[in-house]
Amino acid sequence: MAANPAESLMVYEQMQDAGADIRVEDFAPLVKRIAHHMMARMPACVQVDDLIQAGMIGLLEAAQKYDNSRGASFETYAGIRIRGAMVDEMRRGDWAPRSVHRNTRMVAEAVKALEARLGRDAKDTEVAEALDIDIDEYHAILRDANSARLFSLDETLDADEGHSYTTQPSHSSPGPAESVQHSEMRAAIVEAIKTLPERDQLVLSLYYEQELNLKEIGLTLGVSESRVSQIHSQATMRLRARLTDW
Numbered sequence: 001m002a003a004n005p006a007e008s009l010m011v012y013e014q015m016q017d018a019g020a021d022i023r024v025e026d027f028a029p030l031v032k033r034i035a036h037h038m039m040a041r042m043p044a045c046v047q048v049d050d051l052i053q054a055g056m057i058g059l060l061e062a063a064q065k066y067d068n069s070r071g072a073s074f075e076t077y078a079g080i081r082i083r084g085a086m087v088d089e090m091r092r093g094d095w096a097p098r099s100v101h102r103n104t105r106m107v108a109e110a111v112k113a114l115e116a117r118l119g120r121d122a123k124d125t126e127v128a129e130a131l132d133i134d135i136d137e138y139h140a141i142l143r144d145a146n147s148a149r150l151f152s153l154d155e156t157l158d159a160d161e162g163h164s165y166t167t168q169p170s171h172s173s174p175g176p177a178e179s180v181q182h183s184e185m186r187a188a189i190v191e192a193i194k195t196l197p198e199r200d201q202l203v204l205s206l207y208y209e210q211e212l213n214l215k216e217i218g219l220t221l222g223v224s225e226s227r228v229s230q231i232h233s234q235a236t237m238r239l240r241a242r243l244t245d246w
Helices: 005-017 024-039 048-065 074-092 098-118 124-131 135-148 176-194 198-209 214-221 225-242
Strands: none
Touching (some): 024 048, 024 074, 048 074, 098 124, 098 135, 098 225, 124 135, 135 225, 176 198, 176 225, 198 214, 198 225, 214 225
16 A cells, blocks of 8 residues: 555656755655544554655655745645545555445435435434434444545645645646536535534534644544544535535
């Protein structure tokens, strides 16, 4: 799963040949911070060193391709590339059993059907009852889904409004159609988040905007880390249910 060291060296040499004046070693702590933040959503089998190594590839590529005329600081741009490299690495080694993806779809469909029928946000107990499982089993599904989740808000909401950097792979650039679709999906997600319960919105804001981990959010809200994980998973399930057209 770890990035190839030879690839790291090649990218570094290309960066040096291009005459980049970014001191990548100054941003190594940024890679580690992002890696430890992302570990909060990863399964136990994922090693933080794998994320850091993938993130270093993203950092080196960011230093090679950074253009300060596009209005973003290097740290902002590098953060986007680092996260993208880590997510790509996890996707290449998709570890999640099919049952996890199947259960995730099942819960999202149940939430959508319930909320359409009730005309309000579905409660945990109501979703569990609709699925004919007990609440502990439902929360276990949420924990697995939270770790396996490939529906990443990071990838869609990472860029600031004022610039056009994205997490597109370094070898390609988005065309007009892709750019429009990305913008429309981003707008749809933003609007969907506004329809979530206030508690869900707060957890998502603390996690994605303030970059607190689950333990820190729990301390802020006065609840356990496992409860924050449940709320986070439930929020993303609601978003899945409300964004099925995408």
